[in-house]
Structure formats: structure tokens, C-alpha cells
Amino acid sequence: MTDPAFIFPGQGTQKVGMGFDLSTHFSEARAVFEEANSILNWDLSHLCFNGPIEDLTRTENTQLAILTCSIASLRVVQSFGISAKVVAGHSLGEYAALVAAEVIDFGSALKLVQFRSKFMAKSAAKTSGGMAAIIGLEDRKIEQICDQIDGIISIANFNSPGQRIVSGETASIEKSIPLAKSAGAKRIIPLAVSGAFHSDLMMSAQKQFGSVISGYVFDDPKIDFVANVTGDFVKTGEEIKRLLTQQITNPVLWEKSIQLMKEEGISHFIEVGPGLVLSGLVRRIENDCTCFNVEDMKSLEQTLDGTNAA
Numbered sequence: 048m049t050d051p052a053f054i055f056p057g058q059g060t061q062k063v064g065m066g067f068d069l070s071t072h073f074s075e076a077r078a079v080f081e082e083a084n085s086i087l088n089w090d091l092s093h094l095c096f097n098g099p100i101e102d103l104t105r106t107e108n109t110q111l112a113i114l115t116c117s118i119a120s121l122r123v124v125q126s127f128g129i130s131a132k133v134v135a136g137h138s139l140g141e142y143a144a145l146v147a148a149e150v151i152d153f154g155s156a157l158k159l160v161q162f163r164s165k166f167m168a169k170s171a172a173k174t175s176g177g178m179a180a181i182i183g184l185e186d187r188k189i190e191q192i193c194d195q196i197d198g199i200i201s202i203a204n205f206n207s208p209g210q211r212i213v214s215g216e217t218a219s220i221e222k223s224i225p226l227a228k229s230a231g232a233k234r235i236i237p238l239a240v241s242g243a244f245h246s247d248l249m250m251s252a253q254k255q256f257g258s259v260i261s262g263y264v265f266d267d268p269k270i271d272f273v274a275n276v277t278g279d280f281v282k283t284g285e286e287i288k289r290l291l292t293q294q295i296t297n298p299v300l301w302e303k304s305i306q307l308m309k310e311e312g313i314s315h316f317i318e319v320g321p322g323l324v325l326s327g328l329v330r331r332i333e334n335d336c337t338c339f340n341v342e343d344m345k346s347l348e349q350t351l352d353g354t355n356a357a
Contacts, residue, residue, distance in 0.1 A: 171242025278303030
């Protein structure tokens with residue numbers, strides 16, 4: 048098999064017990080959790096392994112937990128000599144992708160995500176916002192709906208063909224639901240999130256984060272990195288810093304990102320970290336691609352079998 052793409056999940060994939068299986072079997076995974084505990088000065092591994100889910104799903108904890116589990120999975124994958132030709136991450140997942148591309152180290156990524164999650168949680172607490180998935184409606188119609196609502200609402204995630212996420216003020220989200228139904232949407236699903244992520248309601252978080260990230264040194268990526276904000280390759284660390292700041296209020300161009308990788312000859316994807324959300328999106332975007340994932344021993348064995356056979 049030619050080198051695959053590594054893709055890293057974002058917020059919403061958390062579950063109690065994540066990371067435990069790999070950390071039990073691999074010192075590489077254990078070391079990542081130990082490093083996270085030391086940097087944060089509290090037991091993140093216990094929260095990941097044991098919950099409770101109410102604490103694990105808090106934005107300030109979830110983002111740290113998913114990043115750490117993703118890097119633990121990455122270190123295990125790398126221990127078997129599997130390398131990536133290109134990396135990308137969905138929203139929060141960009142930070143794990145940047146560690147994989149050697150733009151920043153895990154410790155720096157964890158500290159940045161700690162700032163990011165706190166700023167986003169504070170912005171969410173100050174505003175009444177939410178998100179909803181709109182299934183089976185053209186972008187043009189969704190944009191028209193957003194334009195006709197007197198309030199903050201916009202497309203936050205271009206996930207896959209026919210699946211878009213809108214984000215904004217709670218009242219605006221509520222107004223969009225009957226309008227989307229009338230326009231022909233197959234389904235509208237309000238999401239269980241604490242805020243209007245990737246919308247203008249996160250502007251204060253973006254400004255705060257921008258002042259923090261400016262103090263970090265980012266190297267140029269060692270392997271190809273595709274950014275959420277542009278859906279394109281980014282060549283320099285400085286440009287990545289700018290785009291990470293923009294990403295907090297800008298939409299995630301995931302569909303475009305996967306299409307770009309396919310055009311560049313990528314046919315195999317390994318989802319590194321908890322869940323299978325991104326694998327499902329990849330299959331809907333490019334149905335002739337092969338997807339694997341690594342989050343526990345079972346998925347690791349299936350990935351090793353699949354990559355060796357390919």
C-alpha cells in the first residue's frame with residue numbers, strides 16, 4: 048500500500064474508556080498519557096479511562112482528552128512503521144495532525160488546546176448558541192436560509208455531500224429548522240453541543256487565542272498538511288498559525304480537503320483516535336477509498352491486517 052493519509056477526529060467523538068486498551072498494551076501510548084498528566088498537573092488519563100461522561104464532555108476536558116488519545120494512537124501506529132503521506136484533522140483534530148507533521152510537539156499542542164478550549168467555553172457561556180446538521184439540502188439553499196434570518200447563523204462544517212452543519216444563535220438555529228424543511232431538507236438534527244462553534248459567536252475566543260498562539264514557534268510541516276480553513280495544503284508554520292486562529296470562527300472545509308487528497312493519489316485513510324466519524328465522511332465523499340481506524344487493540348489489528356494486505 049502506498050503511504051496513507053492520517054486523519055484525526057474532533058470534538059464529539061469522546062467516550063469513557065477511550066485510550067485505555069492501547070495504553071494497557073503499549074508503552075508508547077502510556078507515555079503520552081503520562082506526559083499529558085504531567086503537563087496539565089491533573090489526571091487526564093483517569094478521566095479518559097473512567098469518566099464520568101458528564102465531565103468528559105465538558106469542552107475544557109473533551110478537547111484535551113481527544114487530542115491525547117489521538118496522539119497515543121498515533122505513537123502506536125508509528126511503532127509499527129506505518130507513515131503518512133499527508134495529514135489532516137477535523138477542527139480540534141488539526142492539532143494532532145500538526146504533531147504528526149512535526150510542526151509542533153505534543154506538549155505545545157496540549158497547551159494550545161488547553162487555551163483554545165477554555166476560550167471557546169467562555170465564549171459559549173457568554174452567548175446563547177448552538178449547532179444543527181442539515182441533511183440533503185444544497186449549499187445555495189442553506190446559505191439563502193442563513194441570509195434571510197435576522198441573527199447570527201452560518202454554515203460551520205462542509206462535512207460531506209448533503210451534510211452541512213449550521214452554527215449560530217439559538218434563536219437563529221430554531222428559525223432555520225422549519226425553513227430548511229420547507230426548502231426540502233431530508234433531516235435537520237439539532238446537535239448536543241455547548242456553543243456555536245465555527246461561527247462569529249466565537250470571535251472573542253479567536254481574539255484571545257490569537258494573542259496566545261503568537262508566542263509559539265511553528266516549524267514548517269515535514270509531511271503534507273491540509274488545513275480546514277482553506278481545504279488546501281499549507282507549506283509554512285507561520286501560515287498554519289494564522290489559519291488555526293481563523294479556524295475558530297471559520298467553517299471546516301472537510302469535503303474539499305478529502306477531495307484534494309484523493310486528487311493527489313490518496314486512496315487509503317487511517318482515522319487515528321477515538322471513533323469512526325471521519326471514516327464515514329470519507330466514504331460519503333469518495334466511495335472508492337479504503338478506510339481504517341486505530342483507537343483500540345481490535346481496530347489496530349484490523350488496520351495492521353488491512354495495510355499489510357493492501
